[in-house]
Amino acid sequence: MSKLMEAQQKTCNGNHAIVIGSGMAGLLSARILVEHFERVTLVERDRLPQQPEIRQGVPQANHVRALLTQGYRILEELFPGIEEKLIAAGAPSILFG
Structure with a gap:
């Protein structure tokens, strides 16, 4: 075979x-x-960049994104410590109350 x-x-x-x-x-x-x-x-x-940047093959790359509370909870469960890594990479943190 x-x-x-x-x-x-x-x-x-x-x-x-x-x-x-x-x-x-x-x-x-x-x-x-x-x-x-x-x-x-x-x-x-596409070749993935080493740093955050807009990828040419992603048409929605210029769109603003926000991660709502439930999405954050799911990501944190799947990827423990992701919030700290995102903030360290320059992602802004917004608290929804």
Whole structure:
């Protein structure tokens, strides 16, 4: 059996998940899938920058974003300590009351 066929077989058996796109939805999907698959592959067409910057392949990259309270709670549960890392990277913090 060829390596490609072996890889396809493993994927069909639920051992390997493939996520297309490393935007917020793709990264969160990959994080969740890690708990259910032996292997998760994230496929992205763009080279990811080392520092935060607008990516040409992301049409909504210039849009303002805000993470609401429930979204923050979910991210903090999936990625403990993410708030400190985001703030250290220059993300502003807004308290919703």
